[in-house]
Amino acid sequence: MPSRRQVIGALGAWGAVSAAMPAAAQFRVEISGVGATQIPIVVGNFRDEAASGVTLGAIVRADLVRSGLFRASDSPQPLDERSTIVGAEWRARGADAVVGGSVTRLADGRFDVRYKLLDAVRGEELLGRSQLVVAGDLRLAAHRVADEVYQALTGEPGVFSTRIAYVLRSGRRHALYVTDADGERAQVALASAEPIISPAWSPDGRELAYVSFETQKAVVWVQNVLSGERRQLANFRGSNSAPAWSPDGRELVVTLSTAGIAQLFVMAREGGTPRRLTTSNAIDTEAAYSPDGRFVYFVSDRGGGPQIYRVSAGGGNPERVTFSGAHNISPAISPDGRLMAYVARQGNGAFKLALMDLANGGAGGGVRLLTDTSDDESPSFAPNGRLIVYTSRENRHDVLMTTTLDGKIKTRLVSTGADMLEPAWGPFNR
Amino acid sequence: MKSKSTPSLAALACLAAAALLAGCASGIKLQEAPVETRTPTPVGTTATGQTQPPSGQAGSTSPTPQSQVASVDLTRQGAAAATNGIGRVVYFDFDSFVIKDEYKPIVEAHAKAMVADKQRRMVVEGHTDERGSREYNLALGQKRAEAVVRSLTLLGVGPNQVEAVSFGEERPAVQGSDEAAWAKNRRAELKDR
Numbered sequence: 001m002p003s004r005r006q007v008i009g010a011l012g013a014w015g016a017v018s019a020a021m022p023a024a025a026q027f028r029v030e031i032s033g034v035g036a037t038q039i040p041i042v043v044g045n046f047r048d049e050a051a052s053g054v055t056l057g058a059i060v061r062a063d064l065v066r067s068g069l070f071r072a073s074d075s076p077q078p079l080d081e082r083s084t085i086v087g088a089e090w091r092a093r094g095a096d097a098v099v100g101g102s103v104t105r106l107a108d109g110r111f112d113v114r115y116k117l118l119d120a121v122r123g124e125e126l127l128g129r130s131q132l133v134v135a136g137d138l139r140l141a142a143h144r145v146a147d148e149v150y151q152a153l154t155g156e157p158g159v160f161s162t163r164i165a166y167v168l169r170s171g172r173r174h175a176l177y178v179t180d181a182d183g184e185r186a187q188v189a190l191a192s193a194e195p196i197i198s199p200a201w202s203p204d205g206r207e208l209a210y211v212s213f214e215t216q217k218a219v220v221w222v223q224n225v226l227s228g229e230r231r232q233l234a235n236f237r238g239s240n241s242a243p244a245w246s247p248d249g250r251e252l253v254v255t256l257s258t259a260g261i262a263q264l265f266v267m268a269r270e271g272g273t274p275r276r277l278t279t280s281n282a283i284d285t286e287a288a289y290s291p292d293g294r295f296v297y298f299v300s301d302r303g304g305g306p307q308i309y310r311v312s313a314g315g316g317n318p319e320r321v322t323f324s325g326a327h328n329i330s331p332a333i334s335p336d337g338r339l340m341a342y343v344a345r346q347g348n349g350a351f352k353l354a355l356m357d358l359a360n361g362g363a364g365g366g367v368r369l370l371t372d373t374s375d376d377e378s379p380s381f382a383p384n385g386r387l388i389v390y391t392s393r394e395n396r397h398d399v400l401m402t403t404t405l406d407g408k409i410k411t412r413l414v415s416t417g418a419d420m421l422e423p424a425w426g427p428f429n430r
Numbered sequence: 431m432k433s434k435s436t437p438s439l440a441a442l443a444c445l446a447a448a449a450l451l452a453g454c455a456s457g458i459k460l461q462e463a464p465v466e467t468r469t470p471t472p473v474g475t476t477a478t479g480q481t482q483p484p485s486g487q488a489g490s491t492s493p494t495p496q497s498q499v500a501s502v503d504l505t506r507q508g509a510a511a512a513t514n515g516i517g518r519v520v521y522f523d524f525d526s527f528v529i530k531d532e533y534k535p536i537v538e539a540h541a542k543a544m545v546a547d548k549q550r551r552m553v554v555e556g557h558t559d560e561r562g563s564r565e566y567n568l569a570l571g572q573k574r575a576e577a578v579v580r581s582l583t584l585l586g587v588g589p590n591q592v593e594a595v596s597f598g599e600e601r602p603a604v605q606g607s608d609e610a611a612w613a614k615n616r617r618a619e620l621k622d623r
Contacts, residue, residue: 195597195600195601197564197565197568197598197600198564198565211568213597213600216553216595217553217593217595217596218568218595218596218597218598237593238572238576238593238594238595238596239568239569239571239572239595239596241565241568241569242565242568255565255568255569257569257572257576257594257596260576260580261569261572261573261576262568262569262572262573283566283569283570283573285565285566285568285569286563286565286566299563299565299566306562306566327562329562329563329566330563330565330566343563345562349561351561351562377563377564378563378564396607421564422564
């Protein structure tokens with residue numbers, strides 16, 4: 001993954017030049033699922049981490065716990081990558097895996113972050129790595145350790161070094177933020193006196209499409225995340241909104257009202273003439289591609305209330321996807337294409353996050369609610385498909401939440417006195 | 431949100447004066463300088479053809495010699511002497527796009543003024559309550575705005591005189607999460623350009 005490292009290095013430079021305005025603290029674990037199978041792991045504080053100013057061990061532990069798949073604890077004794085770790089001793093204490101590490105400041109000011117992961121059950125060393133990073137990248141180094149540990153023990157890639165975009169609204173101020181996946185190190189990509197909605201990451205993670213009202217109407221913009229360069233993608237008569245990238249990044253589906261009502265159109269990423277994708281006399285909006293690029297899921301009220309449909313990406317007759325409930329909106333498709341997260345209004349008026357198994361969905365089964373809250377909105381899958389980020393309301397403000405797919409483990413990110421809206425989980429860094 | 435026009439002599443005089451000033455533009459305050467970092471490209475470039483308010487007249491907060499005119503929103507009503515006194519907000523029922531009879535006189539009066547003056551331009555902004563997704567509400571608001579525009583064009587207003595746009599749930603007229611607030615937010619606002 002050399003290219004991934006390059007991107008991370010570049011991000012560090014970005015962090016250095018932009019004025020940091022922390023919008024919120026970390027995602028905090030809110031509900032720990034009972035009965036969930038969790039791998040017990042010990043992650044010691046990294047030797048000399050106090051001198052580095054970054055609590056590497058705690059960041060790795062928090063990342064792993066947030067995934068819902070680990071029960072992480074600090075080591076009762078000092079540990080680093082050179083410690084002799086005897087598997088049987090740790091097994092006796094109930095740990096299946098042990099991480100020891102260190103951080104050393106080099107003469108040139110960079111830091112050498114080293115760690116070792118031991119499988120205590122088999123008594124074998126799984127990973128031992130060293131990363132050279134600048135001070136601004138120490139948190140990222142910790143997230144990468146967590147990603148590697150996660151992958152070594154679960155067989156799936158971790159998402160701790162990915163990013164999430166969201167909108168922060170405070171009075172008349174609106175800002176599009178990009179934050180580390182744990183909620184820390186939030187940086188402003190766009191600030192405006194007018195609303196911003198519907199951020200969408202390009203598949204390569206370099207650009208964000210979004211809807212801005214800065215010209216007193218809804219216009220779709222595309223912005224380069226690293227450079228800040230931006231352009232109008234769709235600014236036609238009426239409203240322009242709901243951008244959704246095709247998986248190859250070459251096209252976007254947008255909602256335009258040029259036909260007198262919201263309809264789906266396909267546009268090249270460079271802009272140009274839109275090609276109409278849906279033709280109805282009802283609202284069609286909130287497009288989301290299937291990861292294989294074959295289908296576009298969307299919301300339409302052609303049958304009365306809003307329901308989720310899908311249409312071939314080349315056009316044609318849409319088929320209905322949701323059948324239970326009178327109001328189903330905001331589809332998000334899992335990276336493997338098997339699941340759809342969406343928002344389902346309940347009989348009592350509550351909006352709840354729902355998950356549909358698309359293989360069984362058509363048969364009316366395979367739907368489950370993931371929340372106990374009543375104002376859920378805007379689901380977005382983590383790129384490994386294991387978590388969903390969404391918003392919910394708490395004390396009259398919108399907060400960001402993450403949940404595991406079984407709904408058992410939730411985390412929450414709050415920004416005091418402001419609303420956190422429209423989260424979009426970015427792709428794996430490449 | 432906007433106070434209904436309550437013309438006093440002073441206000442009318444002020445309106446007349448404002449009308450002389452470059453057609454009074456639209457009172458759009460573009461976000462010129464981002465509050466926070468990371469926006470090297472200035473926001474608010476061209477493209478919609480909206481003009482900046484003339485300097486010195488950028489809003490209703492400019493000092494005025496008489497306090498009684500301070501509440502008149504020139505940026506909203508400056509060029510609207512002919513439609514002054516006509517309501518500018520049409521309210522809708524839940525999940526409805528039908529213009530109720532009680533609001534038809536508003537639409538008809540604006541249509542009459544626009545037919546009489548083909549130079550007159552309007553934008554109709556659709557709004558919704560906060561329930562549901564922002565994107566779906568944007569489309570709902572658009573549908574309400576289009577319903578008003580359709581009525582205007584049926585009454586003879588030229589299609590180029592009026593544009594329907596939507597703010598969805600983004601600009602509530604009233605804060606609150608109860609039916610009373612929601613009812614005031616389900617609306618279309620007719621604004622001069």
